[in-house]
Amino acid sequence: MHIHEYQAKQIFKSIGIPVLAGGVASSADDAAEVARKLDAGRWVVKAQIHAGGRFLGKFENARTDQGGVRVAKSVDEVREAAQEMLHRVLVTPQTGPTGRVVHRVYVEQYAGDLQRELYLAMLIDRQTSRLAIIASAAGGEKVESVSPDLILKLPLDIPQGISQDGLARIVDQLSLDGEQAGVLDRILRAMFDFFTSKDASLIEINPLAVDVGQNVVALDATITLDDNALFRHADMEKLRDPSELQVGELEAAQHGLNYIKLDGNIGCLTSGAGLSLATLDAIKLIGGEPANFLDVPPVAEVERVRQAFKLVLSDPGVDSVLVNVFGGGIMRCDTIADALIMVNRDSRVETPLVVRLAGTNANFAKRRLQDMGPALTFADNLADAADKAVRSARKRETAVRRKWWERVMGSQR
Amino acid sequence: MAVLVDKNTRVICQGITGKQGTFFTEQALSGGTQMVGGVRPGKGGKKHLGLPVFDSMDEAVSRTGADASVIFVPRAQAATAIHEAIDAGIGLIVCVTERIPVLDMVGVKRALENSSSRLIGPNSPGIITPGECCIGIMPQEIFQRGKIGILSRTGTLTYEAVAQTTAHDLGQSTCIGVGADPVHGLSFADCLELFMRDPETEGVVLIGEIGGSEEEDAADYVRTSKPAKPIVAYVAGRFAPPGRRMGHAGAIVQHGTGAADEKLEVLASCGIHIADSPINIGSTMAKALSR
Secondary structure, X not given: XXXXXXXXHHHHHHHOOOOOOEEEEOOHHHHHHHHHHHOOOOEEEEEOOOOOOXXXXXXXXXXXXXXXXXXXXXXXXXXXXXXXHOOOEEEOOOOOOOOEEOOOEEEEEOOOOEEEEEEEEEEEEOOOOEEEEEEEOXXXXXXXXXXXXXXXXXXXXXXXXXXXXXXXXXXXXXXXXXXXXXXXXXXXXXXXXXXXXXXXXEEEEEEXXXXXXXXXXXXXXXXXXXXXXXXXXHHHHOOOOHHHOOOOHHHHHHOOOEEEEOOOOEEEEEOOHHHHHHHHHHHHHOOOOEOEEEEOOOOOOHHHHHHHHHHHHOOOOOOEEEEEEEEEOOEOHHHHHHHHHHHHHHOOOOOOEEEEEEEOOHHHHHHHOHHHOOOEEEOOOHHHHHHHHHHHHHHHHHHHHHHHHHHHHHHHO | OOOOOOOOOEEEEEOOOOHHHHHHHHHHHHOOOEEEEEEOOOOOOOEEOOEEEEOOHHHHHHHHOOXXXXXXXXXXXXXXXXXXXXXXXXXXXXXXXXXXXXXXXXXXXXXXXXXXXXXXXXXXXXXXXXXOEEEEOOOHHHOOEEEEEEEEOOOHHHHHHHHHHHHOOOOEEEEEEOOXXXXXXXXXXXXXXXXHHOOOOOEEEEEEEOOOOXXXXXXXXXXXXXXXXXXXXXXXOOOOOOOOOOOOOOOOOEOOEOOHHHHHHHHHHOOOEEOOOHHHHHHXXXXXXXX
């Protein structure tokens, strides 16, 4: 689970990692009020979304070219910057073309000129299956172009944490003086304690700045928490921001479905994450565009599958639906069939459905679906299914366009 | 011959009295797997599905002589169950449980380093040598004994590869789902080595997905050890949006790494045959074998 910068900075402050004074606001007036109280000559206004690249981002339909991080010289400029960011869509290199709506801004003291920008992170290194510190003397936007041999990766053991020798290597890597080394030691200990006690999966400080007064301060803060461990951290679960989810994703999560909205017009309903990913591949490789990723975990309950069908069919952008299920273990194909029959009974399905069922009870399920009507077509295998789904989506897309065209032309007569 | 499990493997089920434990123990028994008992703290001394239930793994192993265990324990206690199995000195542990906290698994990995146990999973469909031994949740009826080893990070996509190798009349020697979590036991590289030593296996299908560096490590293994048997790889998720976790905890393109295209490039560069679409897995293997 991602959390916002303002939440991460509140955590940093509470565990002793140095940050600048700041506050969060959800209206332009609040932002001005936060700025007034901060007693600063200059401020930074930062859009709060769960994606990086905010400085480089652009707002949709904006008057200016400015991104999601702006320096303001007066309280009025703070208000103005907040006004231009709030409730607008920010598109950054990391959000994808749909962007994210900004619901909050963080107003912070402006750090002034910086002497250096460093990079510091703690994460789980999948390759070694261990905790690791990543440190680089070149941080900020430069970090992605730094050659790998200038980046130090230091493995950590639990519960020992950082050794004196390890600390010395990081201090050396970052070229810090004695006093700064003491601050870094405190920062690393705080990161390690938080990481291991709250099941984080990433803590990133980029940049960790050294200002002209030689002070070390975290200018940005990224914390990601392990979704699988949230069940034992109610305090972290509270930091979830449901407004960061796309339409349908919240509903899906409530029904225990893995759903991700995509930009195309072919709805997908698959069981198992791997097969779901492969289904997207099969569609894309023959020129189709999936409307979503949907992995129905193996379940025995018809109700959950029914919710999955409703979710896919309720997307107005869907021109055809590909159902690809390989029954096995708990997941049986007749559960899929029963759910589909119920959905069709509730409200007749008009969207073309291409159904590929294999594995446990596949033939029994197909017999049950015999009377579903013309919307349903069976496919023999994944190749056949992808082909049929792409064709029927194109056919429907054209039909809808032709209908619209005829209506427009008809009304002109 | 086969890999890791065969008709002599004696299996304990940890969490045997639960819904999943019961269902899949019944399935395993019906397919002829030697299930020899189960563990459920507090229910020791009872019988379940005709099998003895023990309070601890230590007791279960010493009383039954089991050499493998399968874990269907809820995720909050799953890591503890793995530690218990390691401490009991069992040779092979298969963990089906998904969504175990990653830090718990970091601890398990450390314990494995100093042990004689091997772990498959967590978040794994298990391992099967068709007709001899099925540990986990794979549907036995779709398998056909044959000459292809299948290695996969995902469950249902494994079945797709099984169906395609069966359709090309190649069959399977052993199938292993290494698990879909970011930190797990045996890796692709570990398993490839086992398949290369197995005389029954004539080729290996490797099914990867986005995220991590499992596929790259497998490519490293192939580059250095130059195995004689053909390997076919498919990597799912070429069109997955970056930064999103695609169903599996480990399936995510992060910090610009773990993308499918990059993995495919690395795999191809060391002579592995690439199935460019999930529909070509079986045919690519058939072609590779006929060369």
